[in-house]
Amino acid sequence: MKKISILIPAYNEQEVLEHLYQRLGKLANDNKDYQFEFLFVNDGSRDKTLEIIKKYAAKDSQVSYINLSRNFGKEIAMIAGLDHVTGDAAVIIDADLQDPPELIPEMIQYWEEGYDDVYAKRRSRAGESWLKKLTSSVFYKVLQKATDIPIQRDTGDFRLLDRRAIDAVTKIRDKNRYTKGYFSWIGYKKKEILYDRDPRAAGETHWNYLKLANLAIDGIVSFTIAPLRLATFLGVVISFFSFVYIIFLVVRTLFFENDLAGYPSMMAVILFLGGVQLLSLGIIGEYIGRIFNESKDRPLYLVEEYHAQPDQKAR
Numbered sequence: 254m255k256k257i258s259i260l261i262p263a264y265n266e267q268e269v270l271e272h273l274y275q276r277l278g279k280l281a282n283d284n285k286d287y288q289f290e291f292l293f294v295n296d297g298s299r300d301k302t303l304e305i306i307k308k309y310a311a312k313d314s315q316v317s318y319i320n321l322s323r324n325f326g327k328e329i330a331m332i333a334g335l336d337h338v339t340g341d342a343a344v345i346i347d348a349d350l351q352d353p354p355e356l357i358p359e360m361i362q363y364w365e366e367g368y369d370d371v372y373a374k375r376r377s378r379a380g381e382s383w384l385k386k387l388t389s390s391v392f393y394k395v396l397q398k399a400t401d402i403p404i405q406r407d408t409g410d411f412r413l414l415d416r417r418a419i420d421a422v423t424k425i426r427d428k429n430r431y432t433k434g435y436f437s438w439i440g441y442k443k444k445e446i447l448y449d450r451d452p453r454a455a456g457e458t459h460w461n462y463l464k465l466a467n468l469a470i471d472g473i474v475s476f477t478i479a480p481l482r483l484a485t486f487l488g489v490v491i492s493f494f495s496f497v498y499i500i501f502l503v504v505r506t507l508f509f510e511n512d513l514a515g516y517p518s519m520m521a522v523i524l525f526l527g528g529v530q531l532l533s534l535g536i537i538g539e540y541i542g543r544i545f546n547e548s549k550d551r552p553l554y555l556v557e558e559y560h561a562q563p564d565q566k567a568r
């Protein structure tokens with residue numbers, strides 16, 4: 254019997270877990286041709302999340318969990334989970350029920366047809382502000398333009414991965430992770446299914462604009478050196494115009510009278526160049542920071558406890 258692992262990163266999700274667990278239980282009940290594993294990754298929750306998961310694991314042999322040693326963020330929680338899933342396929346799903354588990358049977362169906370990565374694409378984004386929609390749309394456009402890899406629009410981490418796709422993603426050990434990009438990067442056979450994304454069932458989102466901005470920068474910087482190129486182009490263009498301007502100044506001073514005016518234009522040039530230099534330094538800094546992070550050979554995460562399914566040891 255084939256085994257499907259459901260991977261659930263959970264951070265302070267005590268309000269929704271019961272609801273999620275029931276929907277997952279129903280999923281397993283309705284699909285008895287498959288064995289299921291519900292792998293919860295407790296990402297350093299400060300509420301009762303871990304206790305609740307342990308309660309499930311004690312009474313239900315489908316449940317396994319990893320307790321990370323502290324909060325590492327969803328990106329790391331996902332790789333921790335993927336490292337530990339034991340199924341022939343894995344479905345990554347948010348704990349807050351924004352990703353309906355009812356879509357999973359359809360994913361499994363396509364997986365059986367031979368697709369390696371069946372991902373759910375949002376048709377609507379209920380419960381998200383227009384600002385979040387706008388920023389995400391701009392971000393996708395920029396990322397798409399700047400990288401060679403086709404990035405999937407309006408797609409989250411909610412997807413089914415075949416074992417070989419899991420193994421491919423877990424080979425990527427970047428420390429500043431942008432998992433969504435990796436799904437595109439690995440290639441393999443992809444299938445898109447559409448769904449309506451629900452608002453959070455309960456609890457609060459862990460995202461804010463600072464985190465989103467960070468993720469956007471991680472996404473761009475980890476996939477392309479185009480911004481470095483931009484700094485180079487800016488440098489070349491500005492140097493060219495500066496050079497022309499200098500010649501103009503020299504000629505004017507030598508052959509025509511010079512009344513020493515020009516404070517405003519000087520300030521304009523200084524300020525402009527200062528801005529461009531700071532921008533370029535910032536861009537270069539992003540990449541150097543990345544080199545710094547990658548060169549520290551630290552583990553991505555630490556596991557405080559791993560509870561495997563009773564009948565199954567990890568691969």
Ligand code: UDP
Nearest residue numbers: 262263264296326327330347348349458459
């Ligand atoms: N999450 C996590 N670690 C974190 C933040 C979030 O594992 O540091 C989990 C969270 O429990 C949920 C998923 O990642 O299962 C998505 O988080 P959230 O719903 O807050 O993000 P949003 O849906 O608003 O993008």
Ligand code: MG
Nearest residue numbers: 347349351453
């Ligand atoms: Mg959510």
